[in-house]
Amino acid sequence: MTTPELDASGAEPAVFAEPWQAEAFALVIHLQRTGAFTWSEWTQALATEIAAAGEAADGARYYEHWLAALESLVTHRGLAAREALVARKEAWAEAYERTPHGQPVTLS
């Protein structure tokens, strides 16, 4: 019998619940391989993010913390500006809203 919060024996969900999680994961691997930041810097950024945010008991928000840590590291290292990321996010949202189904979504 397992405790409800640590379901050690139950069926396991997929490692990535949604495609963006896989993409965020790959971005971190790629950026450290190319030397944009080191593993130490990354794990410290992730640990800081996890410590600062309240965690869901089942770890369900793990990749949300992962993404926030990546944004934080990218802006701190000057790889992209926070405002530029926000503006680009808005641009993507608008691109989806104006693109008919069946057509690739691209930034104008």
Next chain:
Amino acid sequence: MPPPDDHRHDRGHSHDHDHDHGQAPPSDMALRVKALESLLAEKGLVDPAALDAIIDTYEHKVGPRNGARVVARAWTDPAFRQRLLADATAAIIELGCDGGLEGRFLVALENTPEVHNLVVCTLCSCYPWAVLGLPPVWYKSPPYRSRAVIDPRGVLAEFGLRIPDEVEVRVWDSTAEVRYMVVPERPAGTEGWTEEALAALVTRDSMIGVGRGLAPEAAA
């Protein structure tokens, strides 16, 4: 039919067909990832093809089978076992499962009749990706991360693993610099087995330390 009076359509492209059927944007998280990826790609910091390759590798190619090969080799080749315990990073490269930089700073811990090793990362869920692929969801959960340290025997019992009192349980908390894998004990009754057959007995959980190698009959 003219488009509705919507500022989103006021972006200078032609309005010669019906725009009522735009797509709902994906989640905020998905948009943030797209923003990161597209901005960094424009700066030449990210190659989208490399991202696809990484996802494909981790979803389909790396997995606990890499680690299982390492363990099976250690069970059958005493000299390799020595090298693995002395320098696991070099040993896995020798077997061709260099996971890139993710495989660095790997330390292999050998279970014995006297010592049972358990791996956790209380800080950020570091995981030996190069040999084990992606971590299971429970490995990243706060209950596992906190309780593995304060009550390892209790956690192991929940995984169905009863460790006798006379066996020492060592908990290894990964750091930014070091990540660990466990070399489980070779199951009894596997004398003379090939490395390939042995690898089938090595589970992911046994290499985290929350399980054992499978019994020989389980491989049938």
